[in-house]
Structure formats: C-alpha cells, structure tokens
Amino acid sequence: MDAYLLLTLSLGWVLSALLYVIPLLCVIVWRKETFLAKDYTVQRRVAVLLPCFNEGPHAYDTIKSISESDYPAGLLEIVAVDDHSTDDSWEWIQKAQRDFSGPVRIAAYRQPVNKGKYEALNRAANIATSADIFICIDSDCTFHPDAVRELVASFTSDKIAAVGGHVRVSNVNDNLVTKTQATVYFYAYKVMKMFQNRLRNVTCISGCLFAIRRDAFFEIEDDVKTCNFLGAKFSAGEDRYMTHLLMLRGYQTAVNLDAICWTEVPTTFRKFFTQQWRWRRSGTQDYLLTLRTLRRHARNVHPLSAMNLILPETVNYLMLFTFVFAIASGNALEWIVSHQVFTYTVFAPFLFGVHFWAKRCAPDQAVKGGPLPLLPFIAAWALAGTVTCAMMAIFTMDSSSWGTRVSKKQEESAGTVEDGAQLEGMQPQQG
Template structure:
C-alpha cells in the first residue's frame, strides 16, 4: 500500500507542475505576449519564395483536395512552388497526384525510388529546391487561404526560424470519435504550447503546417540522414524529431495562432489506436534520445519537458494504483470532471472555427473513458514496440527496413 501511495504522490506533484505550466503560467505568458495577437507582423516589401513540400503515402483521392487548397492560397503564384513526394504508395495515390497535377500544372509530383519515410522524403526534396522558405504540409490537410501569409509575417516579425500553424479537425462531426478529437485538437493548440511559445522554444511543430527557413533545415540535414533507435530505423515522430534538432542547434521555433489548417481525424477505433500508439512511441524515443542534449534547452522549458516525460511513465502506474484501491469507476469520474472543465472554453470559442470543424463540446466527455484506457494499454505497448518502422497512417502497411 505504501508504494501505491508514493506513486500517487509523485503523480500529483508532476500533474501540478505540468498543469500550472500549461494552463496557468502558459496562458498568462500568452496574454502578455504581443506576438500572439492577430495583428502581429507586417507584409514584407517582397514576398519570399516558398516551396510547399508534401510527403504522401497511401492517402488516396484526398490529395486532390489538398492540392486545391494550395491553389486557393492568398499568395503570389510566381513566388510559390508545390512539390508532392509520393513514398511508393500502394493504393493508387500516385494516380490521384497526377490527376491533381493535370488540374494545376504548376505543381510538381515526384516519386521516391523506395519507401523511405516522411523524414527522408522531405529532406531530399529540400535539397533539390532553392526557395528561401519551405512549408511542410501533410497530404490530407486543407490549408486556410490566409495561412501562408500569416506564417511568413509571423516568421519575419518574430525572427523565428520555424513557425507552425494551428491544426483542427476537418471531419469534426463524422462520428463520436472524431467529435472527441475535434475538441482535443482545439484544446491542444490553445493551451499546450503556450509556455514553450513564449520562449521561442516550441518542442514539436506539426508537419501538418509548418514553415521553415531552408537554411535551418539544411543545418540539420546530417541529423535527418540516419535516424535509428537500438539499431532500428525510425520513421515515425518525424515532426517532433526535426523540431527538437532545430532547437538543439539554437534555432527559434514558434506557433502562429492566426495560421490554420484542417486535417482528417481517425474515424475508426483501429486507426485511432494506431495513431496514438505511434505518437506514444514518438514521445518515448524523443525523451530518451534528448537526454544528452538537454543542456541546450531553455531552462524553463526544460523543467516543463522533463515533467511531461516523467508524467508519461507515471500516469499508467497511477491509474493502476487507483484501480487497485478504488476500482475503475472513481478514476473515470475524476477524469470526467477534468474534461468537463476543458469542454467549456471550447464551447465558448468554437464559433471562430468554420462550420465543418465544429462539434458539441459534450463529446469530449468520452475522453474520460478513452484517456485512462489508452494510457494503461498503449503506453506499455509503445515502449515494447519502439523498433517498428511503419508510418502506421491510414491504409499504411509496414514498411521494409532500409537496406
């Protein structure tokens, strides 16, 4: 019983640190940071050349909608280039890319000679282009027409080297699972990165929508060339890995709240669990491999980063101790109270999202059951399967290891 009490006390301390940093300290820092206001940044005298690089694997016809959103961007066409990089898709995606190219002949479609993963696909494309800025966009994403200009303004005005946009769910009302995720995505981008953003030290910029200075990407080219863990090539968690390497080299990473895109959330339990498992593997490997480089992190962000790492491992232990002492119902009720508090700000602000990205905040209550179950089952499984090389995206099949 003593060991269970110790676990619960340690967990309580970690939760207090993380909660304070994310939702109190971080929110106060955001409110006091003029760079987070909608009017921050001015148009440059000449808009820089931007290459949009889109790694693609088994996305099917959705890539055509992504291409159409690029064509609708409010950005000078002569300063814009689009490069789709197909990673040997097996479901006809390449044919859909060629069809999109027929609709928009100014967009390029390239195909990797072998399946090499998102990281190397982006890396090789960056080496072949000469644009000053590179915009990474996932292949199932719809980009808001003002997003690119807002990212450029924010980058130039803040002096950042990489700026990410906010990601919301495009199929918000498809079923209960996408509704739950729609609220979760909104909460994540409104709260979870505020402390890191205040110090220009965001530790994970999403590949859904992030603008990089090409020079910064070239500086970490050697890091991206070979990424292994315990002898296995790692192809998941590319966004987090790339961002951390930039931070380790002293580059400034930020989030722009006025730049938005919309992605499809997994609509089936199988795909959702696959995504969550991949993210947990990514987090675990990131925390482990960051240990030798932590002296390069901002001290405030470092405390937050370490607290999150320990929380990742202690949370399943805490849940087990709670279930042993109290049964499953009590922890679930505790989570229900917590998620209700987070659903309220979503309800008050969802009118700012387009209609297709809105849902009812009440659906976030399902997280009270999903969250603890996932942590008890998926976190240990993620640790046990860190060596997998699969993208594990929609329709993906395990990729063969690089020879």
C-alpha cells in the same frame, strides 16, 4: 487501497497542473505576448513540400488548396512526392499537376520504393532548389488561402528557424472519436502552444503545416536521417524530432494561429489507436533525447520548455510503473478506481470550459450535443489507451510505418511504377 488512491491521485494532479492549469494561467497573464510579430512586406521564395502515401483523392484536394493560396504565384512552388503508394495516389498527384500547373509551379515525383515519410520529405526538399523557405504539409489537409502568407510573414528574425500553423479539425462532429480529438486540438493550440509561443520554444510543430528556413532544414538533415533507438532506426514523429533539434541548436520555434489548415482526424477507434501509438513512440524518443542532452538544453532551451519536455512524460511513465506494480501486488482494481476518480474530477470542468471557449471564438470547432458525452470515452482512453500505448511504444521504437496509412503486407505487395515524373525544368537533385 488508500495508498494506491493517494499515489495515483497525487501523480494525476501533478500531471494536470503541468499540462492544464499552469499553462492556462500563464497564457491568461501574458495575453498578447504569446503572439508573433509579423512583417507582411517580407516575400520570399517558398516551396510547399508534400510527402504522400496512400492518400488517394486527398492528395489532389491538398494540391488544389495550396495552389489557391493568396501569395505571389511566381514565388510559390509545390513539390509532391509519392512514397510508392499502393493505391491510386500517384494518379491523383499527376492529375493535380496537370490541372493546377500554371502560375504556380508543380513538380511531381514517385519514389521507386517505399522509404518512409522523412525520406519523401527530403526528396521534395532536394527538388526545390530555389526556395528560401520550405513549408512541409500533410497530404490529407486543406489550407486557408492566407496560410502561406501568414507563415512567411512570421520570419521576422534570423533566430526564428521554424513556424507552425494552427491545425483545426475538418470533421469535428462525425462521431464521438472525432469530437474528442477536436476538443483536444483546440486546447492544445489555444493554450499549450501559446504558452510555448511566449517562450519562442514550441516543442512540437505539427507536420500538417510546418514552415522552416531552407538552411535550417539541411542543417539538421543528417541528424534526422541517422536517428536511432538503441541502434535501431527510428522514424516516427519527424515533425517533433525536427523541432527539438532546432531548439537544441539555439533556434527559436513558434506558431502562428492565423495560419490555418484543416485536417481530417481518424473516425474509428482502430485508426485513432494507431495514431496515438505512433505519437507515443515519438514522445518517448523525444523524452529520451532530452534526458541524453540535458546540458545542451540548459544552454539553449528555456527552462520552462525543458520542464515541459521532461516532467509530463516522467509522470506518465511513473503512472505506468504504478499500474504494473499494482497488478503484480494484486491491487489492480484499487488502481483503476483511483485513476477514474481523478479523470472524472479533472476532465469534467476542463471539457465544459473548452467547449464554451470554442463556441465563442471558433464555432466550427465546437462539438454538437455538448461535451458531457465525451467524458466516458476520455476516461476509458486515459485508462486503457494511455497505458497500452505507452507499453507498446517502448517495444516498437524501430517501426517505420506511416502510422495510419497501410500495413507492412501492403507495402511489400506494392506494384512498380516508373519513378521520376516531374514538371518540365524541375529535375530532382540527388540528396
């Protein structure tokens, strides 16, 4: 037991230092250097690209939110592409087009068959022929009126290819699952992404709010479309993969915390697990890409960012390996005990620190009832969820599911709706 306790705790402390302690200390030391320079006199033509699948009325609310942006209407257009949803999403998109078209142009298009999120995003990009900057968003988000203006103002250098926004949780206090996610989101943006922001190498810009130069989007288009794992097409985590490809080309990637959007996180454990499973597939793919292209990373990516891409996943899979080995050798109980000792000793002070920080600077993201009730859930998830997701991710790398939206059976039973409904004067271009 002593050997497993020592090995597991050692790996755990290495992981905690990499993911929590070192970035936090760096952000404290760097302070204002983590933020972006902005130029609000810069006004470019912007197309907000909205891929949608089985979001129902959420799609309507998202289009309404973007149409109310504090940005010159003549320079803003919205392109919504329904990826052949099996619910009434297409009807909601058409209603939004009718209700909010005017100063802001809104184009709507329905894919003839379900093709996946990136294909819908790419279709939207090919419809928006006049935009200088694409802002890719998720169809279950709402946006601060200043979000578009803040993102555009962040492109102060030709070296900056993409800028992300600050994703907050809209349903923080629904239940234990949402409270946990809100806590993680807050820390991820306030510390992890600010640490990477100082390096101008944010390793994953969230697809909830992802601004990218038009030429950069099409520069990486072929690589994203042909992404595969051992010959099988891979389509999970397009936002992470797109960010990584930009970094490999020597571009800078960043986050603007003043460009705010809110997303509704999963409220059930089943949906949460499905989301985490999809994200783990994306993380594994990103990890393998890093290992395959180490020389390019040495040339184009900041060493600390390269470390951030490699070491956490390495430690995660080492933890998985020790777990499998413990089962094979009959020492699974010892491994579980040592893992839980680590989780409780590390995350208890972490949770309290994040909670009081959120109460001070973002009260809408602070959980009611304090952070202590979250600890058992986090400990259980760190043990069962992380190990299970890691193993399942390896064997499902070719999955093309949207993640939390619909089953394969539902996709196959989708009805036919005439595709190609656009606002007048906004005909789609072939990609």
